[in-house]
Amino acid sequence: MSQAPTASHTLDGSPCGHILAASAVSGGRAARLAAFALLPAFALLPAFAVAIVAMAETPPAEPMYLGPSALAVSNDETTLYVACTDAGQVAWVGLPEGVVARRVDVPGEPTGLALAPGGNRLLVACAAPESKLLVLDAGTGERLAAIPAGHTAMSPVVSEDGRWAYLCNRFSNDVSVIDLEAGRETARLPAVREPVAAALAMDGQTLLVANHLPLARLDPEYTGHVAAAVTAIDTRTHDTTTIPLAHGAHSARGLHVLPGGRLALVTHLVGNFEETPFRVDMGWINVNVVSVVDVPRGTVTRTIGLDERMLGAANPWGVASTPDGALVCVALAGSGELSLIDAPDLLGEFARLSMQPLMRAWPTYVSLGESLWRRHALPGAGPRGLAVAGSKGYVAQYFTDSVAVFALPERAEEAGGSEAAAPVRSIALGPAPVLTPQRWGEMLFNDATLCYQHWQSCASCHPDARMDALNWDLMNDGIGNFKNTKSLLLAHQTPPSMAEGVRATAEAAVRAGFVHILFSEPPEEKTAAIDAYLKALQPVPSPHLVGGRLSPAARRGRELFHSEAVACHVCHPAPLYTDSKKYDVGSRNSQDRTDEFVTPTLIEVWRTAPYLHDGRYPTMHELLDEGKHGLSGGRREMLTDRQIDDLVEFVLSL
Ligand code: HEC
Ligand code: HEC
Known part of the structure; x- marks a missing residue:
């Protein structure tokens, strides 16, 4: 499996890159590679050439990265549609061969896909300050409609009769209601903050929307509930209700309604933000969970930890179930794994009694018994979107431009532990990506395997390199004085760092972050790559601009x-x-x-x-x-x- 490709050179001829795990590097890409060193941490990822390119090199003309993040599978399971977010493309992949048959360019960044009932039309959320819902012919890729929506559209949903579509507008903080027959938006319904995932429940009567972040004040005088929420929208009256997740809930990413339509699952983190983060084990800082929403009652009935006693299951993202609802799968973006559980186990007494985090108490995580989740390493890196069709699961691997294909057992238990994991295979969506230092840094920033016991990544408190909207009592400025997490946009350009300026530079803050919050000390080349990633961050245009200009x-x-x-x-x-x-x-x-x-x-x-x-x-x-x-x-x-x-x-x- 891990064999180094032929080395080539940087512009100045000095070796300065890495190959994480390699086999096939295509000639053109190989020519852009720097020199290599095998990094054992990634040797687990077979058949992936992830190389780092020197910064000084001329960027290639073709899209540098595909960045697959969302998936849909045709009803007959012969086509896998992949939203290649960074390339602005949707790929049609023939199944079971796994060959890319077509690439369709779309306006903006495709962030979500949905097949209309009948399977003839593919809806694509194309994110931009002025997003579009694109309707494509699912067979030919022909563009049937492009309907304007809000800022950074995500997660399209279609009604069962194919008439209505709903779209989360992440940065407009609302949901578009789109009449597909008329080809236009008919209503905007308020969400709470950064709606990122949606699904229909209750026979289409309720649209559930997961909000990414909490919106609450956090100073010492405030002692109320602080949590991201689910917005429930009545699809007939458009009335909305808010269902708060557990205290400390943040970074919601995925939402899935179980067959039957009465229970929904939401993936998110719970921050133990009222305690001093002097340790990371036992979920002391962040735990990674799936919340179960009882839709008719409008409440969260349980919040089940994905973590194991000595091993975090970091940054849960996509969540799905098998068509019969028997098996639930969660993509763990930070751990690079897939976690499976039998639905009756997830909803049963053992999980409720032993797998819920106990925040504001010691210890923070019960996990009395063995975890009921079965974890599997995935080929590639950066699992995000997840789709299940028939007996297979498909996971978009954001950093390796690939899709991991997984045979689902009938019961999670039958799949055994991660030792016995046998992912079916991996589909390459393009040439193996050559990582610039920035891209490598982005990957490391999201990589929880750099943390002691894999509990969290930098992205756990800084999702998308921004913030979790929580306060933390980092110990760099004394204990007992909580600070709101800072966005890392422009951190390197605006020293000193931290609210009190206790770190002279962001470079120092990055390195201190590893030592004091991830409890690890990665080599300088990794922290330098993270600096490169953070320095290259670009601001997102404000949703308050009108046509890109000040109102x-x-x-x-x-x-x-x-x-x-x-x-x-x-x-x-x-x-x-x-x-x-x-x-x-x-x-x-x-x-x-x-x-x-x-x-x-x-x-x-x-x-x-x-x-x-x-x-x-x-x-x-x-x-x-x-x-x-x-x-x-x-x-x-x-x-x-x-x-x-x-x-x-x-x-x-x-
Ligand atoms: C437990 C949550 C948490 C985790 C995990 C975390 N941070 Fe932070 N980070 C914070 C908070 C809170 C602040 C603001 C602290 C302050 O203002 O005193 C911050 C501030 C920073 C800053 C300074 C930004 C500025 O402009 O002042 C940098 C840089 C930073 N973090 C990088 C990282 C990196 C890199 C990682 C991963 C190694 C990381 N952080 C992990 C919570 C976290
Ligand atoms: C004397 C210098 C000074 C002036 C004048 C000033 N600011 Fe500030 N501003 C600060 C400081 C210092 C902070 C951070 C305070 C803190 O975190 O407690 C801040 C924080 C802010 C923040 C919060 C940012 C965040 O991320 O939390 C906003 C918004 C802001 N200022 C806007 C303004 C506006 C608008 C004005 C004019 C009405 C203004 N400031 C005038 C120094 C100033």
Whole structure:
């Protein structure tokens, strides 16, 4: 299995790359490879050439990465549709051969797929600031319709009669209702925050939507429930209700309704954010779970841990069941595994009594007995979307541009433990990807096998390199003073790091993160790759922009922001909207040891609520109006309410 391909050279001829595990590297790609060293941690992944390319090389003209993240299988199981998110393509793969028969370019990044009943039409969520729901002929790939939707569309769902489609607009925080007959959007229904996955339940009467992040204040004075939620939408009346997940729930990724339509499964993490993270084992910091939602009752009935006592099952993503509902599968993005459980076990007493996390108590995880999950290593890296058809499971492998195909046993127990795992095979969607340092860094950032006992990855608190919307009491600035997780966008460009500036640079913060939160010390080349990934992050255009430009209100707000009377720009100067200095802006709370905090960048601040170092304001309006941030000394009172709204609109547009 692991054989090094022929080495080639970087531009300056020096060896500086790695091959993680290799067999087939195509000639053209091989020519771009740097030199290689086999890394045993990945030797488990057979038939994958993942090489690192030197940064100085000219980027290839063809899409560098396919980035498969979502899948659908035709009813007759002869075609696998793969959303290749990073390439802006949908691939048609013939089954069972596993040969790519067609690639269809789509506008934006395809993030989700759904086959309309009958199987003739393929719906593709094409994410962009102005997303589209694309309707393609499932046979030929011909474009039948392109229907405008909101910002960063995900997870399309079709009604059983094929008339209606629903689409999550992740950054518009709402759900599009689309009349497929009329070919247009007819309604927008509010979700809570970053809706990312949806499915129909109750014979199509209820649309369930998983919200990725919590939206709550987090300062020491607040003791309420903090959790991501599921939004339940009545498809006839469009009434919505909110079903909160367990306290500490964040980073929801997958949602699946079990056959029968009354129970839904949601994959997410639960952060033990009220404790000091001085250890990571036993799920002390984050646990990885599947929540069971009782749809008619509108409640979460149980939150079942995926982790084992001494081995985390990090970053659960896609979730699906076999058509008879007997077996449940979960893709573990951080652990690079597939986890299987018999549905009666998941819903049974043993799991309820022994596999639920016990947050706010010692120990944090019960896991009294043996886990009922059976885990399997997967070929490739970066399992995300998951589809089940017949007796096979398909897992999109984001970082290796491949799909892992898995024969599902009738019962999870029959599949044995991970030792006995035998994934059927892997389908290559294109040439084996050559990883740039940035891409390798992205892979490592999402890789929980770098953590002691694999409990979490950097992405566990920084999903998509942003934040989990929780507070944590990292020990770098003393104990008992909780801080809101920071987005890592522009972290390297805006030193010092951390709210109190206790790390001189983001480079130092990255290395400290490994030692103190993942309890491991990877080699410098890995942390350097993570630096490269984080430095290359690009801001997502704000959903408050109109056609990519500031709205009239935001333009008025921009004037105020830079005016002498308001003068936000003194500390928050363009282009990054920070001067990197520390100030006392009156934000000290009862737990803090200091009055001064580093001025944060305001780029993408629309996405990073709650605000201030302790997350005390869940909305920008509260920060500026109630909190009078930057507007002390009677200056708030000099502004009209509309001027405050304008200022809010400008800041949220950055
Ligand atoms: C337990 C949750 C958690 C995990 C896991 C975690 N972080 Fe963080 N990270 C935080 C919090 C909270 C902050 C903000 C702390 C502060 O402001 O004092 C932060 C801040 C940072 C910053 C500074 C950003 C800035 O602009 O100031 C960097 C860089 C960073 N983390 C990198 C990482 C890396 C790399 C990993 C993986 C090795 C990681 N983090 C894992 C919670 C976490
Ligand atoms: C004296 C310098 C200073 C001025 C003037 C100032 N800020 Fe700030 N700003 C800061 C500091 C320091 C923080 C971080 C405080 C904390 O975390 O407790 C901050 C935080 C923020 C945040 C929260 C960002 C986040 O990620 O939590 C926003 C938004 C913001 N400022 C907007 C503004 C606006 C709008 C104005 C003008 C009305 C303004 N600031 C004026 C220094 C300043």
